[in-house]
Amino acid sequence: MSTTLSPADSSGAPRTAPRTPEELLAALDPDQREVAQHLSGPLCVLAGAGTGKTRAITYRIAHGAMVGAFQPTRVLAVTFTARAASEMRSRLRDLGVAGVQARTFHAAALRQLSYFWPRVVGGALPRIAEHKAPLVAEASGRLGLGADRLALRDLAAEIEWAKVSLVTAEDYPRAAARAGRVGAAGHDLTTVARLLSVYEDVKTDRGVIDFEDVLLLTVGVLAEREEIARTVREQYRHFVVDEYQDVSPLQQRLLDLWLGDRHELCVVGDVSQTIYSFTGASPRYLTGFASTHPGAVVVRLVRDYRSTPQVVRLANDVLARAGRDRSSAAVRLEAQRPSGPPVAYLTFDDDDAEAAGVARRIGELVAEGVPVREIAILYRTNAQGEAFEQALASAGIAYLVRGGERFFSRREVRDAMAMLAGAARSAGSAGPADDDAGPSDGFGDDGGGDGSSGGGGAAGGPAGSMPHQVRDVLSSAGWSASPPEGRGAVRERWESLDALVRLADDLHRQRGADLAGFVAELQERAAEQHAPAVEGVTLASLHAAKGLEWDAVFLAGVCEGLLPISFAEDEEEIAEERRLLYVGVTRAREHLTLSYARSRSAGGRGTRKPSRFLDGIWPVEEGRGGASERQRRKARAAAVQDALADADAEVFERLREWRGGLAKETGKPAYTILHDTTLVGIATMLPRTLRQLALVRGIGAAKIEAYGPAVLALVAGEDPPQPSE
Secondary structure, three states: OOOOOOOOOOOOOOOOOOOOHHHHHHHOOOHHHHHHHHOOOOEEEEEEOOHHHHHHHHHHHHHHHOOOOOOOEEEEEEEEOHHHHHHHHHHHHHHOOOOOOOEEHHHHHHHHHHHHHHHHOOOOEEEEEEOOOHHHHHHHHOOOOOOOOOHHHHHHHHHHHHHHHOOOOOOOHHHHHHHOOEEEEOOOOHHHHHHHHHHHHHHHOEEEOHHHHHHHHHHHHHHHOOOHHHHHHHHHHHHEEEHHHOOOHHHHHHHHHHHHOOOEEEEEEHHHHOOOOHHHHOHHHOOOOOHHOOEEEEEOOEEOOOHEEEEEEEHHHHHHOHHHOOOOOOOOOEOOOOOOOOOOOEEEHHHHHHHHHHHHHHHHHOOOOOOOOOOOEEEOHHHHHHHHHHHHHHOOOOOOEOOOOOOOOHHHHHHHHHHHHHHHHHHOOOHHOOOOOOOOOOOOOOOOOOHOOOOOHHHHHOHHHHHHHHHHHHHHHOOOOOOOOOHHHHHHHHHHHHHHHHHHHHHHHHHHHHHHHHHHEEEEEEHHOOOOOOOOOEEEEOOOOOOOEEEEEEEEOOOOOOOOOOOOOOOOHHHHHHHHHHHHOOEEEEEEEEEEEEEOOOOOOOOOOOHHHHHHOOOOOOOOOHHHEEEEEEEHHHHHHHOOOOHHHHHHHHHHHHEEEEEHHHOHHHHHHHHHHHHHHHHHHHOOHHHOOOOOOOOHHHHHHHHHHHHHHHHOOOOOOOOOO
16 A cells, blocks of 8 residues: 655665666765765764655665775664664665674673673673562562562663663662652662662673663773773674664763774654654754764755655644754654545544454455554553554454564474474575675674675575465475464464565575575574564554555554643643654654543543644534633632642742743743642652652753752742743
C-alpha cells in the first residue's frame, strides 16, 4: 500500500549500485544532496520524521568513499539500535561500500574495551550481567530495604539514569535534586545514593559489570591511557551519529574521547522526537552543536516522503500548538506524497468497546488489501495492550506484541536456521564461516558485523534459486504455501517460518543472495536481534514504535490521563508527552486513526476527555464539546480555590505578583512560568531549600534552575534575585 517516491524510495538504495558520484547524487533531493556533498568538517542534520535521513547519511558515506575523501574502514557510524546499525550496513552494501563500522555505542565500546582490557588490566573482560534485577535485589537486601518486582525495576532505572548521567553515589542527592528527581520506589535521594554504592559492591563481589559499565570503563581507558586513545583515533577518522537528540552525557563523553581535538563529525537528529529524557538522554547536544563545533554546517531535511499530507498536517499541528516551548531546531514537515484518506477520530464508551472498534476497522482495512504486517496499534502504556490482544484474537486477526519473545529466540526459528545452515553446507556453498567478512576495524576479526550477506547469484533457474531452496528446507519444518486455519501455536510457528521465506525472497531480489549468503544474513540479524517482519498486526507502546513505520496506524487511548500520562506534571514532562504523540502520528504512511474511550469499564462514568494536545484539532462532538474547555477552566479555577484553603495566602499573592511581573518582562504567558496549582503547592508546603522545592508538583530541573532562588526568597518574605534565564 505504500507509495514509492523519488528520490527517497522505500529501500533507501537503488537496485544497482551507482557507478559515478554524479549518478549517486542524482538520486537525492536538494537537501539530501547537500548532506552527501559535505565531506569535511562538522555537519549537523536536522531531519524531520520520514525525510530520508538514513538515506542521506549512507549516501554521504558512499559519496565520500567514491571520491576518496573517506576510507570506509576508518568510518565509525553510531546508531542507537542494533536494528538500525544492521540496516545502515545493508544499505551501504547495496551502494557498493563495504567495511564501514556501523554499530551502537555499546557495541563499539565493547569491541574496544575487550581488545584493550588485557593490556590495561590483564585477563579477560569481566562477564556482563544480562539483567540488573538480581544485583539490585541483593543490594536492596543488604540495606534491609526489601523490594518487589516493580520496585526493583524502578530502582534499576534510577541506577541507569545516574550512570549515564555521570553521577556518582556521592553526587547523586545533589544532582538528582537539581534534575527534579525525587528518588525511586518510595525511597528518598539519600537512600537511593546508599543503594548506588552497595550496588557497585555487589557487582565487584560477583565479578560482573553491567551494561552502562561498558561505556564507563571504555571512557576510563581512553581518558587515562593516551596511547590507547591515539590508537583508536588513528583507526577512526570520520564519525557519524544518528538519533543525536537521544545522546546521554556518558555517550557524549565517549564520543568526545573518540574525536579528540578533531571535528570530523556528522550528527543527525530531530528534537521533536526526543522521548527518552527519563533515561538521561538530552537534546542539548544537538541544539548546541553549532556552538560546540564552530563553523558547523546545519542542513534541514523537511521533505516528508513517508506520510500523506493529511498525516503530515496533523503532525505539524500537534507541534505548532506547543507555542513558545517549541524548539527553534524543530522541523516543519513538507508532505511529498499524494493526498490520502482523512485522519479518523473515534470515541468509544469504554476500553473494551474501543478495542473491539479498532479490531473491526482493522478487519475492514485488511479486506481492502492492506497487509496485516503493515498495520499497528500504538498506545502509551503496555497495560493497554491486553484489550487489543483479546479483540484481535476474537476477530481472528493475527498479531504480535513488540517487546514480547524475541524472534530469534523462538525454537522454530533456531531449528530453521540450523537446517538452513546444514543445507548450505551440503550444497557445497562457501559456508558462513568461510565467508569473507571484509576488512576489520583493527579491534578484532569480525569486520564490524559488515560481512557479506551473499552475492553469489541464483543457483540456476527458479527451481534451483535460493528462495526455492529455502522453501524446500522449511517445508520439512512445518512451513506451507498457505497458512493453517485459526490461531494458536501452530499458526504462530507458521508465521515465524513464513517471515524467513519472505526475507529470502527480498534478499534474493535485492542482492541476488545465495543460500550461504542468506544463512550469513540470518546469523548477523540474530546477533543483533534484527527480526524480519512477521505477518500480523503490531501491538506496541509509543516508545517501542520509535524508528518504525506502517501503512496504517491506530493511536489508542489518546486522552487526558494517558496522553499526557497522569504522572507527567511539570512543563518539561508535558512537552515530552506531546513529542511522544508526534512520534506516534509520524509512524503512519497513509491511514491514521486516533481513538479514546470515555470510561475505563463498561457502565462507568464517561469522564475522560481527548488529549489536550488535540485541543482545536479533535472534532467537537455534537452536544458535548461546545462548553468542554470552559468547563475545564472553571474546574481548574475551582480546584485552585479549594487548595488555597490550606495554603499561606500571603505567600501565594507574593508569588503571583512576582510571576505577573516576570511574564510581562519576558513576554511569556504567566502559566508557562509557574502554573496556579504550582503556586498553591509552594504556598502550602513553604519550602526552605531547593531540595524541598523539587518535591512540589510542577517543579522540574529547569524551573529550579531558572526560578528556584527567587521562589525561596519570596517564601521567606525577601526580595527575589533576578532569574537565571
